[in-house]
Amino acid sequence: MSHRNIFVVGLNAFNRERLESLRGARHYRFHGVIEPEAVYDTEVFPIEDMLDRAEAELRDFTGSIDAIVGYMDFPVSTMLPLLCNRFATRTTSLESLLKCEHKYWSRLTQREVIGNYIPRFTAFDPFDDDALSRIGEAGLYFPFFVKPIKSSGSRLGFRIDSPEDFSAAVTRLREDIGLISEPFNFVLDQAQLPDSVRAVDGGHCMAEEIIGGWQCTVEGYVFQGQVVPYGIVDSIRYPQVLSFFYYRYPSRLPGRIQDKMRELSATVMAHIGYDNAAFNIEYFWDEVQNRIWLLEINTRISQSHCDLFEKVDGVSHQQVTVDLALGQPPDMPSRQGAFAVAGKFFYRVFFVDATVSRVPSAQEIEALEQEFPGTLIALQVSVGMRLSSLPEQDSYSFALAYIWMGADNDDALEYNYARLAERLIFEFEDIVG
Template sequence: MAEQKNVFVVGLNDFNRQRLETLRGAAADRFHGVIAPEAVYDTEVFDIAAMLEEATATLEAFEGSVDAIVGYMDFPVSTMLPILCERFGTRTTSLESLLKCEHKYWSRKVQKEVIPDYIPAFTAFDPFDDDALTHIGEAGLYFPFFVKPIKSSGSRLGFRIDTPEDFYHAIEKLREDIGLIADPFNTVLEHAKLPDEIAAVDGHFCMAEEIIGGWQCTVEGYVFEGEVVSYGIVDSLRYPQVLSFFHYRYPSGLPDPIQDKMRELTDTVMAHIGFDNSAFNIEYFWDEVQDRIWLLEINTRISQSHCDLFEKVDGVSNQQVTIDLALGQRPDMPHRQGDYAVAAKFFYRVFFVDAVVSRVPSAEEVSALEADFPGTVIAVQVEAGQRLSTMPEQDSYSYALAYVWMGAASVDQLLADYDRLIARLPFEFDQVEG
């Protein structure tokens, strides 16, 4: 039997451990947690210096070999991995190549060098500069445009700007909250060798970008020893008339030529960045009216939201990719060997300004629903007595009360099953602000 490999997962929780243990070759791996999951999942406060110190101490104290260090979270986990992997001699991409994806201004600059026709107009600005709006106009951006932090976390602190009033409202929120992301991100930047132009745009800066839109999707891929591979495209479908996501669906329903072009753009930009031996995903829009493809952003990890979708459709979670790459192996991902033709992760939302949750589905009610809809997984995101505005990582327009993963033989069946399920998902509220 092959010697067991020790794989350390930053923020390992039970949900991920169960999936990891079903991967191909997982019998030869031992999975260990580094940093408690609640330190990266259930908070918006990240002391990265302390987390790096804690992780280093844990890994140094381990008596066996440290064969791989991985994570599935965006910030702060993704940005810590290159630092930890370099310290312990395990495989991942370099910190600089990772930051060329995650530092939004640097990423746009690098994208502009090779795919200028597929990115929006953009500029960086300092939200603490009282003349920021003037500078944005001088850079050639006019209403409407979108603003977001230079390093965003989920959909937080992203705003569509249609008027000066919108801008000043966004600035107020950004000045109040941007430090939660900016301060830890600046800790990471201190570890990197940055060009002067990029070093001048630190984590407290924001991006203003031309509004782009259309059919949104995500190309999941990886780079293995310089070879870029895109192995799946997942559609991101929104609720009508709002920016909030309704569900992620796999496989994509985009026309084949559009999918092919997105793979080609992905090859070009990831090779140019020098990203290597790690997983990534790239979010794109296809503007059907103008027949234009836009690159929205690059993430330096698989999407955890997509793990169950790949398992249902292809036969194994795409966590396979992360583990194989970290162990120096070409990823062993099957294709269309799962139990379902189509799968989705639904976001069950309310569009309140705020409210207090007075009742959530019980564990028994959730289990009964999962039994009635085989293959379904329901993850309730709130507790009775919780005020919705205290939920971390929400977008600016709604609250996601539950995530629901489902598979089906067709898209029509999938949507019909979801409607039947949520009709039986009991949530109640007090003190509703509509």
């Protein structure tokens, strides 16, 4: 049997190892396209140039091009329909992807079928000096949340409790929104958009009613028109702040709430016309009001959840991405892993800025990983690094390390992390509190 060639945008060694352990991987050859540094360690995304370079790399390949995949948010997720179209490989259409990734178009589309499960919203231009008044005219009042029409992670997202908060947020948005708006606008120019959406380009922002509660993510896919949610991951935040503490799988939400989230996911993804690709949808469950809110739709698996599925179900859910790209139903197992529960923890500091003067040594990390079986520790900083140079951070903290752990139950998971975190020593200088 000949091998099938799968090209992965931004492929690094960490993810290559996971991919090569997937079911059927002995029949595959994984190839990187576009160096990982171009999509991981930067906030500058020359997307037109990246597409041209990727196309040139692929055209130079002498074998078959059987699939082109990715597992990251912008710019990778947004590039894939354009790149796949050039080589006639499988993925969803650009328009259906943008109905998820363009936050305003996504809300308009969601409102058509699940209007009772989304917050009030409006779009605004951060360069409009009367933007705050226009938001009020749209029926949104303090507090509310603002974020770019297209963002990545929690970057440039702000809770607004006062005019002063809005002014500070707009200052940051005016400074930094161009990093994503310019490349995103290039993608928008390739799509067929309704006039109401084309007028709200990547330089715009969203204002939304504050929603909250128990946050989780439904991971799913669509194969030949059938929507399949296959796992729900809880997202637990640090007390009193927006920053994530850890992700936990499987979810501990009540069964009826999980069932309703699966139903909503199937309804909205079918309505969007999304097909032959993976997705995940973030939700809140407000336990007090017994109300479910759809937060946002992402057009990919969550890379953060790969190890969680591997620990609990037996294989990374990159299995879903690869199988779909090859045109076959995903061969995703359930509860065949070594652990009953798994988590990805974010080791954070809540500084405004600082310079890193010490990080745990390789020997220290190896000792901790051996003491806590199944644990993986990935440092995000190095000595001499300025925290403000870290990409993909929220507006309130810096993640110094990611720690994946498995356990027999929830209590053991948190207890083991607390023990590990006490021995994960970082030091700083020039701290701005």
